[in-house]
Amino acid sequence: MDEFILLFRLDIITKDAQPSPEQMEIYMKQYHDWVGGIAAQNKFVGGKGLSTEGKVLKYDNVITDGPFAEIKESIAGFIIIKAKDFNEAVELTKACPMLNGKGNSVEIRKITAVHENS
Amino acid sequence: MYDNQIIPHLFRTEYRKIVSVLCKYFGFEQIEIAEDIVSETFLTATQAWGPEGVPGNPSAWLYHVAKNKAKNYLQRDVNFKTRIAPQLKSESNEIHEDEIDLSPQNINDSQLQMMFAICHPSISTEAQIGLSLRILCGFGIDEIATAFLSNKETINKRLFRAKEKLREEKINIELPCATEMDGRLSTVLTTIYLLFNEGYYSVSQNKTIRKELCLEAMRLCTMLVENKNTNKPQVNALLSLMCFHASRFDARINKDGELVLYEEQDINLWNTDLISKGGYFLHCAMAGNMLSKYHLEAGIAYWNTQKDDTKEKWENILQYYNRLLQMEYSPVAALNRTYALSKAYGKEIAIAEAEKLNLESNHFYFALLGELYSDVDNEKAREYFTKAVSLAKTITEKQAMQKKIDKLGN
Numbered sequence: 469m470d471e472f473i474l475l476f477r478l479d480i481i482t483k484d485a486q487p488s489p490e491q492m493e494i495y496m497k498q499y500h501d502w503v504g505g506i507a508a509q510n511k512f513v514g515g516k517g518l519s520t521e522g523k524v525l526k527y528d529n530v531i532t533d534g535p536f537a538e539i540k541e542s543i544a545g546f547i548i549i550k551a552k553d554f555n556e557a558v559e560l561t562k563a564c565p566m567l568n569g570k571g572n573s574v575e576i577r578k579i580t581a582v583h584e585n586s
Numbered sequence: 587m588y589d590n591q592i593i594p595h596l597f598r599t600e601y602r603k604i605v606s607v608l609c610k611y612f613g614f615e616q617i618e619i620a621e622d623i624v625s626e627t628f629l630t631a632t633q634a635w636g637p638e639g640v641p642g643n644p645s646a647w648l649y650h651v652a653k654n655k656a657k658n659y660l661q662r663d664v665n666f667k668t669r670i671a672p673q674l675k676s677e678s679n680e681i682h683e684d685e686i687d688l689s690p691q692n693i694n695d696s697q698l699q700m701m702f703a704i705c706h707p708s709i710s711t712e713a714q715i716g717l718s719l720r721i722l723c724g725f726g727i728d729e730i731a732t733a734f735l736s737n738k739e740t741i742n743k744r745l746f747r748a749k750e751k752l753r754e755e756k757i758n759i760e761l762p763c764a765t766e767m768d769g770r771l772s773t774v775l776t777t778i779y780l781l782f783n784e785g786y787y788s789v790s791q792n793k794t795i796r797k798e799l800c801l802e803a804m805r806l807c808t809m810l811v812e813n814k815n816t817n818k819p820q821v822n823a824l825l826s827l828m829c830f831h832a833s834r835f836d837a838r839i840n841k842d843g844e845l846v847l848y849e850e851q852d853i854n855l856w857n858t859d860l861i862s863k864g865g866y867f868l869h870c871a872m873a874g875n876m877l878s879k880y881h882l883e884a885g886i887a888y889w890n891t892q893k894d895d896t897k898e899k900w901e902n903i904l905q906y907y908n909r910l911l912q913m914e915y916s917p918v919a920a921l922n923r924t925y926a927l928s929k930a931y932g933k934e935i936a937i938a939e940a941e942k943l944n945l946e947s948n949h950f951y952f953a954l955l956g957e958l959y960s961d962v963d964n965e966k967a968r969e970y971f972t973k974a975v976s977l978a979k980t981i982t983e984k985q986a987m988q989k990k991i992d993k994l995g996n
Contacts, residue, residue, distance in 0.1 A: 497905060501927075504908025508920040509942050512912055 469550045471513055471579040472557040474564075477541040478572040480520045485540075498565035506549055506560055515547030540571060548579065592640055597628055600645055601724035604652045606696040607688055609721075610759045611656075614703060617721075617749055623659060627652040649688040656686055697722065698813055699759045701806060705774040708755045713748035714777045715784065720745055723802040733784060733795050761815055771816060775824050775880065778803050782828050786835075793843050797835060804828050811867070822871035823880035829864035830887035833857040845982055853893055861891045882910040886922075900929035917945050921954050933958050949977035953987060964994050 479485040487495060506512045520542075524534035535542045551557040557576050566572045601624055608620035630651055631644075641647040704717045719725040719733070731741045762770040785799025807825045810816040837855035838846050868884050885906040889899045907923035920943055928936030937958050945951035956970035968991055975987040 497901075500905055500908040500912075504904070504911055504923060505939055505942075507908070507911035507915060508923050508939065509944060510915045510920070512915070515912075 469511075469552055471548050472551055472554075473546055473548050473577050473579055474557075474561055475546050475575040475577070476544045476564075476566055476572070477575060478544050478566060478569060479540040480535075480542045480544050482540065495565065502563050502565055503547065505563070511550040511560065513548040513550060515545065517545040518543060541573065554578065592644065593628065593632055593635070596631075596644055596648065597726075598724045600648050601628070602722055603693045603697065604649065604688065605721055606700040607686065607693055608652070608656055610696040610699060611686055614757050614759055615753050617753075619659065621721075623655045624652060626655055630655075653686045653688065694809070694813075696759070698809055698816065699761055701774055701809070702761060702770055703752065703757045703759045705770075705777040706752060706755070706757055707773050708757070709748045709751050711777060711780060713744055713751075714773075715781050716741060716744050717748050718777055718781060718806070719799075719802070722806060725798075725802075729795060729798075732792055733788065733799060735788075764815075767815065768818070768820075771810075771818060771821065774810070775807075775820060778806050779824060779828075779880075781806075782831070786831060793839055796839075800828070800832050800835065804832065811870075819871045819874050819876040820878035820880050822867045822873075823878055823884045826864045826867035826871055827880055827884040827887050829860045829867060830884065830891055833860035833864065833891060845986075847986065848890070856891070864888065864891070877909075879910055879913050882906045882913070886910075895929070897930065900926050904930045917948055918950070920945065921948070921950050925954060925957070928958055933962050937962070949974045949979070949983070952977065953990075956987075956990060960990070960994060968994055 503512060503515070518535075520535075522534035524532045526532070549557065549560060551560060554576065557578075561574050561576055564574050567574060604624045604627070605617075605620050608623060609617050612620055627648055631648060635641070635644075701718070701722055704721060705714050709717075716730060716734075719730050720727070725733075727738050727741050727745075730736075731738050734741065761767075782800050782803035785796040785803065788796055788799070804825065807821060807828060810821045811825055833856050834848075834851065836857065837851040837853070838848075840846050864884070864887070868888060871881055871884065883906075886903050889903050889906075892899055904923065904926040907919055907926055911919050911923060924936050924940045924943065927939055937955075940951075940955055940958055943951060952970045952974035956967045956974060959967035959970060961967075971987050971991045971994075975984050975991070978984045978987060
């Protein structure tokens, strides 16, 4: 089994694209039904949600407000799952309810190296 | 008149108090001496109360005799004079009775501190439970043996080794400091919860002992709730969870000690006081942002006190299981989550999820599949239940599965 990180990319900036609290509640339910299914297979490792505001530092002392306001695909959060290969990781990710939203995406990357002491 | 029930009763309530206070006073190294002194005190009571009658205030009598015995022991014991006495806070080497403080406040503090000393990560959880039963709950060795389906010798050995280990580790009898509290509390809560489960789910047929285990676990947790240093949300959540579960204690075991399935329980036997208490502590557990697994399990347990099969009930239970599994995987939670899924969204979705669980060595897995296929494909349901019967470990479980097969008809 390898570990894969799933990066959720969606528009978390544009006002009109943000769900109402009622919609949000439904989305969260759907999200937890999906993650719960992965966790029930003992393939969930962990995850975090991220704030909408942020800072981006670049070459030559450039500091901007992030996260990358110029694109509509900000990272909203991530989870780490266990899977035997990319195929299985894709299978587990297919049912992610965020993919019901146009423009949203989930990027899957295999975790290959671990920093020492982490 | 001499009531021969009073000594066992006092043993259960007073033994743990005096042992904790003496042990706190002597230091953990001397725990066996503390235990011996208290046992001797009860022996003296047995001998004296027969002919003389039970004294007006039996607890005070016991405290007085225990103090005297401790004092005599300390004065004649050479080991004590040379090694222990210099370490005691006392100014002189003379021991004063008053120093052994058996006031309600000190009894309570000593027991709490003892709880943290015993539920120490350096010994196995099995040993923690055994020692807790003996020292925090005043159980006899034979009662502990009955609860664990073991014998006195094995239990004695286990407790002896655990005490040795705690001595080696030089465990102090004290409450952890604020920064260490959550970490140490988590071990204490695990032990309390396992103690409760030992009573709630144990294979022992002895209903009285099983119930006592549950009540003791709740009592220990209540002590934590009543102390301001340990009154944390997760402690309230655990107490709430145990109240909700315990509310069905009389309904889930029949007079022959057999398990009564949830669906077949007489709702009139559910204890409404405990259900209200559970609600109260769940409310207390909501203070702050802490979300422990006990919060989630208490949430599930709350919905299980609502007998009606509503969609709301099962959607809520499903959400709690989703979160619980993300926090900590267990096969039981995975199976229960899938069952909740079937109740919330239908059997087909649940069957598809069940087949991914990869729990082929677990008989409850086949019981779940049997349940999910019932009325969808009865032939398959029968196959799965039959498989579950062959894998089930106890006769009660086999009988429960067989009943399900019989219900499927032909």
